[in-house]
Amino acid sequence: MHTIAPDAVDTDAVDVESAAIRELVNDLIDRHSPPEVTARLDRERAFNTALHEALADAGLIGLGNDAATSTPPDPRLEVAVLEELGAGPTSMAVCLVVQYMGVGLLAQYADEAQRAEVLAPLVGGRGRVAFALSEPDGGTDVAAAMRTRATRRADGTWSVSGTKTWISGPLVADNLILLARTSEPTRSSIDGITMFLVPRDSDRLRITELDTFAVHGLDTCTVELDEVALPSHAVLGEVGMGFRQVLSTLNGERLNAAAVALGIARGAMAVATKYAKERNAFRRPIASFQALQVRLVDSAIQIESARALLDRAATAAAQGRRADTLSAMAKVAASEAAVSATDTGMRVMAGAGFSTEFPMERLFRDARLYTFAPLTNEMLRNYLAENHLGLPRSF
Ligand SMILES: Cc1cc2nc3c(=O)[nH]c(=O)nc-3n(C[C@H](O)[C@H](O)[C@H](O)COP(=O)(O)OP(=O)(O)OC[C@H]3O[C@@H](n4cnc5c(N)ncnc54)[C@H](O)[C@@H]3O)c2cc1C
Incomplete structure (x- = not known):
């Protein structure tokens, strides 16, 4: 599937670095979590330790934080890692949302001993937090x-x-x-x-x-x-x-949840469009039927709209500008794009969507998480009503 790459319009150093990171993550996914491994681990309810350690060894958990500094990683780099993982081994993306939150909190608040005992192993990939x-x-x-x-x-x-x-x-x-x-x-x-x-x-x-x-x-x-x-x-x-300390990291968590959801949506669209081009009915590919094309295009529009919000929010956060309402919008838009794209995928694939042979049923299930975690989309809409539109608080 063609996606509008984030580096297609911007050429600054972070975009170049993001593109390199995306390539690196996909290389590690190919090696440690190809689709059949991801499906087996999902079936066996098992964690992919090899993938986690490989991500850490490649520097993708600390993303520049070496446990000594109090600077959290650049949000634009975190979202690049998470989107790529979200499109494939989604559970690892969910794990990394938690690890990035841990890195952010520990980088800001840990004392020297806590840095040595918890943050250093965390960024090194030999320790994890919940x-x-x-x-x-x-x-x-x-x-x-x-x-x-x-x-x-x-x-x-x-x-x-x-x-x-x-x-x-x-x-x-x-x-x-x-x-x-x-x-x-x-x-x-x-x-x-x-x-x-x-x-x-x-x-x-x-x-x-x-x-x-x-x-x-x-x-x-x-x-x-x-x-x-x-x-x-x-x-x-x-x-x-x-609680106030945790609130200081909430923007980041929302952005990161949005990135995983965007990955799920993109992954589902890739599987659905490939299947639609290969499956025939009435002597032609089902991809040629307008009813399916309209659904696929609508999902693509939702995905690129969510991507635009996510990029704006991540850039604002990285530049130290206010990003709370943009992050909330990105999380709502991306999680709803994921629900819509996986629903479209299930419809396009019909019976095959039910089969565990394809990743669609897993993406369809996994997509639900970020509609309510870390904060429900209803509460984010409450937040946006009050903070973006200036409406009276509704609760
Ligand atoms: C797989 C999974 C992983 C998770 N991981 C973690 C984790 O690592 N750490 C952690 O701490 N938590 C975790 N959570 C919990 C998650 O953050 C909560 O599920 C989420 O915050 C919603 O809380 P709740 O499920 O208790 O829903 P409730 O708070 O009971 O809400 C129920 C419904 O009421 C609605 N509602 C409530 N108040 C309002 C209002 N004022 N206006 C409109 N609607 C409202 C909600 O939007 C929702 O639709 C996880 C959950 C799951 C399922």
């Missing part, structure tokens, strides 16, 4: 619903109890970046929440894998903590400010 925020009582209104509590003991150590759910990748992580309430909120529910680094193998911490319908190359789990003991230096950043 991000534990959501809870059984609420994902959207998570700060108000948060029951996980961390209590400081007289000797300065902490005891953490509570349950986190829908957490991506704790079974393949070494550390969890976990948010817990450390004091009752005074003005806003987002105050009084602290970010902790919790070793995955801590005593009294139990991980249970959930039976989900998509993103099967990465575990999704519930994490229960029953008076888990943590040292005083487990705090990441400032006590009571954890």
Whole structure:
């Protein structure tokens, strides 16, 4: 399928670097996760450690952050990696969204010891993190619903109890970046929440894998903590400010979710158009039927519209300009393009779309994730109504 390459119109250094990164990622996908391997790992619900390590060895997790600096990677480079992975081994893209968030948070808030113990292995690809925020009582209104509590003991150590759910990748992580309430909120529910680094193998911490319908190359789990003991230096950043610290990385997470969704949409279109050219009905390729062409073209328009928003948002973020509303728009547009393109793909492929022989059914399932994670598209529309259009807050 022809895509309008991001470097077709811009020629600055980052675009050249992005194009080289895309090529590198695709080379690693060819070697470590060709379609049959991606399909098998999805079926077996297994993580592709070889691909993850190869991405790290190629410098694609740190993207210039060597654990010593506090500068997070350039968002334009992160989205280039994620779009390419999203079009193929989507679960690895989901894993990297979490790892990039980890790199961003640790680069900004980790002290020297935390950099050495967690950030260095993370960018080196020999350590991974999971991000534990959501809870059984609420994902959207998570700060108000948060029951996980961390209590400081007289000797300065902490005891953490509570349950986190829908957490991506704790079974393949070494550390969890976990948010817990450390004091009752005074003005806003987002105050009084602290970010902790919790070793995955801590005593009294139990991980249970959930039976989900998509993103099967990465575990999704519930994490229960029953008076888990943590040292005083487990705090990441400032006590009571954890939620606000996470908010500072939200633009990046939205952009990255948009990039994965864009990749899914593009991957689905590539599979669908190839199939449509090869499959015949009434003595001609089904690609010649206008009814299918219209659907494919409409999806292509949605994809390129989402790409334009994503490029604008990533460029604004990289240049330190305001990117919150553009990032929210890009996430909504890309995730809805992914849903639409995979739906189109399933219709074009009809019975073959149901077969696990083709990646369409997996892309169709995986596409749902970013319609509600990390924040639902309904909430992003609320945000845009208030912050882009200046309408009254609706909730
Ligand atoms: C595969 C997977 C991986 C995930 N990975 C992680 C992870 O790594 N870490 C983590 O912390 N979380 C993770 N999540 C959780 C994810 O972030 C939440 O599912 C998401 O934030 C939505 O929360 P919820 O599912 O509790 O939905 P709810 O908050 O219960 O929302 C239900 C519905 O109500 C709507 N709604 C709520 N409030 C409003 C409003 N004011 N206006 C309009 N509509 C509203 C929502 O849009 C939604 O449609 C993951 C989830 C899944 C399924």
